[in-house]
Amino acid sequence: SSGINAEWSLRPGGVEAAVHAVRSVYDDPSTEGVLLVDASNAFNSMNRNVALKNIQVTCPQFSTFMTNTYRTPAKLLVRNSDEIILSEEGTTQGDAAAMSFYSCSTMPLIHNLDQTVQHHQQKYPGSDMKQVWYADDSVGGGSLDAIQAWWEQLKDLCPRFGYYPKASKTWLIVKPEHETRARQLFPDLTSSKEGVITSNITSRGRKYLGS
Secondary structure (H helix, E strand, C coil), X not given: CCCCEEEHHHCCCHHHHHHHHHHHHHHCCCCCEEEEECECCHHHHCCHHHHHHHHHXXXXXXXXXXXXXXXXXXXXXXXXXXXXXXXXXXXXCCCCCHHHHHHHHHHHHHHHHHHHHHHHHHHCCCCCEEEEEECCEEEEEECHHHHHHHHHHHHHHHHHHCCCECHHHCEEEECHHHHHHHHHHCHXXXXXXXXXXXXXXXXXXXXXXXX
16 A cells, blocks of 8 residues: 555644654665655745645635635735735745645645555555655655656646656665666666766665754
8 A cells, every 4th residue: 555645744743753754664675765855945836826726625624714815915025116026826934824735735736646656556566655745845665666656747747736846856765776776767866967977866865854
């Protein structure tokens, strides 16, 4: 099964829970690697209209408040100028409800990705994979084939939600025996500039949420 599929930013102690969840996924003997996805300016890029519609389904009790807060663009004033900039996308900086709003808005994306994982598992039995989310930080862990399917679907779906994964800052942590195959399956995590090859695939580990 797809196992740990959760938006931990909505739960008490969410950071610690997310870190432990990722560690649990990696420590599973069947896991070949985990993909730590970095998104570009996610809170400011979120598609606000889509988010307001999604939250009516994902959290109806919260939707009225967020609709009243975000349905009209906020006016941002520029110091020493008469210019006014309309804030039409993303969450407002400093808004105490921004984390919850963002998290609720991404739930349909997470569920859609979960369906991709389940479909892949039905097609390739034993190809297990789990995903863990904390706000805009997403992780997919399991077999490399399943992670690849999840990663491709993530890149395809995310622009609709205003979520833009950056391959240049995304890292794949693999168990040493799977490193060579990982480089073949994830060519977009390796780049070359002026003859210098840089790879975001490693077996040495990377920080996750500051842990």
